[in-house]
Amino acid sequence: MKFFHYVNFVIIVILLIAICVIEEVIVSSSLKQVQTRCYEIEMLLADRNDLLNMEITLQIDNLEYSWKKDETAMCFLVNHKNIQEIGQEIAKLKLYIASNDIDAFRVSLEEIKFYCHSYLHFMGANLHNVL
Amino acid sequence: MLTIIIRSVIIYLIVLLVFRLMGKRQLGQMQPFELVLTLIIADLATIPMAEVSVPVLHGVVPLLSLVVLHFILTLICRCSQHFSKIISGKPVIIVNPKGIDYQAMKKLNLSTDDIFEALRGAGYFSISDVQYAIMETNGKVSVMPKSAAAPVTNQDLNNKVADNYLPIVLVSDGKIIKENIALAGVSQKEISDLVKENSNSKNCSIKDVLLLTINKTGQAYLQMKQGEGLSFQSKRLVSK
Numbered sequence A: 001m002k003f004f005h006y007v008n009f010v011i012i013v014i015l016l017i018a019i020c021v022i023e024e025v026i027v028s029s030s031l032k033q034v035q036t037r038c039y040e041i042e043m044l045l046a047d048r049n050d051l052l053n054m055e056i057t058l059q060i061d062n063l064e065y066s067w068k069k070d071e072t073a074m075c076f077l078v079n080h081k082n083i084q085e086i087g088q089e090i091a092k093l094k095l096y097i098a099s100n101d102i103d104a105f106r107v108s109l110e111e112i113k114f115y116c117h118s119y120l121h122f123m124g125a126n127l128h129n130v131l
Numbered sequence B: 001m002l003t004i005i006i007r008s009v010i011i012y013l014i015v016l017l018v019f020r021l022m023g024k025r026q027l028g029q030m031q032p033f034e035l036v037l038t039l040i041i042a043d044l045a046t047i048p049m050a051e052v053s054v055p056v057l058h059g060v061v062p063l064l065s066l067v068v069l070h071f072i073l074t075l076i077c078r079c080s081q082h083f084s085k086i087i088s089g090k091p092v093i094i095v096n097p098k099g100i101d102y103q104a105m106k107k108l109n110l111s112t113d114d115i116f117e118a119l120r121g122a123g124y125f126s127i128s129d130v131q132y133a134i135m136e137t138n139g140k141v142s143v144m145p146k147s148a149a150a151p152v153t154n155q156d157l158n159n160k161v162a163d164n165y166l167p168i169v170l171v172s173d174g175k176i177i178k179e180n181i182a183l184a185g186v187s188q189k190e191i192s193d194l195v196k197e198n199s200n201s202k203n204c205s206i207k208d209v210l211l212l213t214i215n216k217t218g219q220a221y222l223q224m225k226q227g228e229g230l231s232f233q234s235k236r237l238v239s240k
Helices: A002-045 A054-074 A080-099 A102-123 B002-022 B032-050 B057-079 B081-088 B102-107 B112-121 B178-184 B188-198
Strands: B092-096 B130-135 B141-145 B168-172 B209-214 B219-224 B229-233
Touching: A002 A054, A002 A102, A002 B057, A054 A080, A080 A102, B002 B032, B002 B057, B032 B057, B032 B081, B057 B081, B092 B102, B092 B112, B112 B130, B112 B141, B168 B178, B168 B188, B188 B209, B188 B219
Parallel strands: none
Antiparallel strands: B092 B130, B130 B141, B168 B209, B209 B219, B219 B229
């Protein structure tokens, strides 16, 4: 019986470590991917005054697709309220393309990058977050 | 709403598992650190249950972390007497042969009413009957009465009495408990015959039995679903 007690303890510790590692891998890779895509879109926007470009539309579609895919997995690990703004801003990007509002588009891109950066900072196990 | 129901079931099962892993102590028997853990667990469990945006893992991970913490604390307490005293405290004598220890009473933040309540709970209504009263680490008071006030035992009277044995439940609510039958070393037919012999009606079967117990000496207790309980010595059934 005592043996099983120790086995339970070891299983729980392994489970907790696994959850922490999976969270770190899934969340940080997803958010970093979104950040990278945002930088790529920003590069495309440089020296442009409009959004009427097939490549930009394609990049936004890819961004939306990959975010939706990652968001489902992330909902198991993080509070959905903390990441839902990213999805909302991505949806807004598509609207701004339709209305060709490049300034609002740029603001939304910045906000997505800001949310990703904030959450990456917030999820790390450092002294600031612990205290 | 279905999500909340499913989450509630998951959290309930996990909390149940957590309490099983923590042991079988009741609320009044808990050490201070166990009581703190229980209160935190109760609070943690409600968050993912009610808040759908919070992942179930946000409730499960702290719960499991607390189990690990509890396990470590228990292990250290078992290994180190000193640490155990820091975490759980140590028993304090609140009543000694001279009377109530006022210093101990103040230290434990107790009133005389509290001490009397605890003594009455232990069955002693007068402090003059008490030799020692000890406040245990789980908050219960153990009382050692003065010899004159202690209940008389067979040993005091030099009476020779047979040892008591634990009764084994053979039939409960009309169902034979197979594990216990094997333990007692009796057959189903023997039980069936015993029921017929000792019940009012010859048509009675095991299904009509509410409770049948037997101990090592053959002392049996039979109660039918309709009728009074009957205690008798069985020659047919003697538990091995």
